[in-house]
Amino acid sequence: MTLAELGWDEFFAEAFAPFQAKGWFPARLIRETTINYSAFVGEDPEDVEEVDLVLSGKVWHDAGTDADLPAVGDWVAVELGGENQDHVIRARLPRKSCFSRKMPGKSVEEQVIGANVDVVAVVTDSGPDHNPRRMERYFTLIGRAGAKPVVLVNKSDLFPKSHNEACADELRVLCPEADVHVTSALNNKGLDVLQSYLKDGITMCVVGSSGVGKSTLVNQLYGEEWQFTDDVNEVTGKGRHTTTSRELVPLPFGGMLIDNPGMREIQMWTDEQTLRESFADVEAMAIECRFADCKHGNDKGCAIRAAVEGGTLDLHRLESFLNLDDEIGKLRKLAKKRQMTVERWAKRTHRVKARNLEDRIQLEKDERGDL
């Protein structure tokens, strides 16, 4: 494989020029674990080689936030170590694009899902997963990343053609920049369009709710079972996935895919605003209630209760609406807990990553303010 096939171009070559003078090599990060990174290093630009890397204390130290740290998809400058020496990431090159999300809650902490991502494919279906509001959130993330949005309305075999098309049209209106395709990953139908995006040097992320068919699709593209496993847990009877690290995988016919467990979490993020928005229809009904302070209980002239009695509003939905404040409280707690876990995790990985002795010594010096 060549550097160019990995996406190396003039933009990165120019950014790399000062590091070349130091005898370092360009590399693209393909995997990130809690202890180190793996990358394809272009010591020979026409024949890259996979190596493990550690992060230099300087890069770690200079990173103002987690989002500044090298992430899967990043191009970095690497100093190759001799025998029994670590190969060290000396610098991260600027990103052309960065697919990231904000942590839920009030925090402004940014979490990088993949760096230098060209195309983000959102997998959904025209049935239970169809949710224009959630799709809007995806489109916002993708737009901010500077990537091309592609939507796959999957599981087309399960729904009538007209239904799939209506759903696709709705999404096209929602995001005119997006290419929307109807697919059936299970039957390998419509997936050939993806190959028109996956050219040499192009990196794609596949995101979407659990169970919409992302792994099925990726396996179809890859032509064989990739790192996704689908063993069925004997106790729960449910399939489970063993993908634990972030990974960039070159595809046999060109292009690359980034898989990232973080992407699987996107569908779980909800925030107060989304929760409120999802009850917009009920809130609109409340305007029709006779009294402005209607509690939608036994109050006279309550439009919401009338809707429940008339069968146009589900009772469960009304109950959830009445519990909205509770729900928001729970959400805030959850977001806080999740954020604390992430922060703790990030601190730990920082420490572990600077495990290269020389870097640690430098780091301690830096921290003491020595020269």
Ligand SMILES: Nc1nc2c(ncn2[C@@H]2O[C@H](COP(=O)(O)OP(=O)(O)OP(=O)(O)O)[C@@H](O)[C@H]2O)c(=O)[nH]1
């Ligand atoms: N009928 C039908 N079933 C599909 C299709 N694509 C995937 N499935 C099935 O949907 C189920 C979930 O598919 P996965 O590929 O594991 O879904 P996923 O998006 O990777 O799910 P997570 O790993 O939980 O995020 C499996 O039983 C698939 O066989 C499709 O196009 N049609």
Ligand SMILES: [Zn+2]
């Ligand atoms: Zn009311």
